[in-house]
Amino acid sequence: MKIATYNINGVKSRLAILLRWLDEQQPDVACLQELKATDEAFPHKELEAAGYGSIWHGQKSWNGVAILTRGDTPQETRRGLPGDPDDTHSRYIEAAVDGVLIGCLYLPNGNPVPGPKFEYKLNWFKRLQSHAADLIDMNIPVVLAGDYNVIPTDFDCLTPKSWKDDALFQPESKQAYRELLDQGWTDSLRHLYPDKQIFTYWDYFRNRWERNSGLRIDHLLVSPVLAPRLKGAGVDREVRGWEKTSDHAPTWIELGDA
Template structure:
């Protein structure tokens, strides 16, 4: 069984105690992080290695930044940046080879940026060398872990009307997400829970804790068709959102046999 999680950490150094506690209490084999908000030289690699994970990261001071952690091994980088987007200099994407899997970690605004692009196929732009179709042709199973800042459908928001006019609910971005699925990706959480409201993000509350009525699902784990038969379960570590000084996102996860 392979357990994979994606987590928008919202500042890896500021949330490091939360991250390390979560890693220590879980048994994920692969962890994709977004919004590191730190330069490469400030990434806390020593602490992460002490937690039992190898890592490669693509940082950016104060903004964006992605990483992939592998328990007990070092991931191998294949490329960085958004394929098909030569102007992407903002640490939004980093595909890696994990021995038996391709892994792609995508930061917030990546899908929104591509939706606004003049590129003909947004879905194809997401991962030119690692799209589901390309990797399937090469025989490589692949998954993409993304904080996309896209809420795909009404069921992915506790109160959908609350987000009308907000970037997370823009039709262009939702259409871009839909094109990714049409291009061969499988939305793993939705495959396991086709009609259940599942959320990964909540606004901070002025009175402490978080506003449960603001729940959104905008942290996604997509798998290639070749992995779909291996998908066994999926969920969100919701309890983590109630920890001390948490991120505004909770980790989403899947299990593959």
């Protein structure tokens, strides 16, 4: 079972990119972030024609998350994180797929620091930690996949000094991510490649793609009961080099049979 996460950075404007990637790589599950589209504008018919059923949680101009499954439709179990009924951002959706619970998330960016956006990021992180702990207690196979907007360590970026003032690299952000892992979640890419510098995002500015000045901020965390089934992980790095592409590259894991 291949499960991928991809911050598409505008599903309508990059639909051709998405369809090309799905056709070439054929993940069984694809979690999308930054749809930047309302529910009505989400291209579910085009995805269905490409062989993918979908559920989505859209928002005009901003945010938005979706889960796609090849040859089937995900069974939605939740949209939105618990803990703040007044939060209108479309940042979390969850579904059951072939015996695995998939949580697709788009964690807030948090810039500028300090400020209300950074406080919102940390508060959202606390809600994620609380829900993630409940999922751990259920003792079931779970994947929490998405754009976490966190650079976990210095090793996860080429030039740490250039990110020292960014919300993605603040001590509070990194600590929140560590606390999530301390619940028992496995960071799939880092677990399988502890000594390899891997990036999932390259900013459009300052020739960061051409210089391979990237970040690892797209993560797939697997629950303790699922970790033994983790067989592979990687980044479809070439997609970042396509014309008019997202600034993220699809990141994926492969799970063995139960």
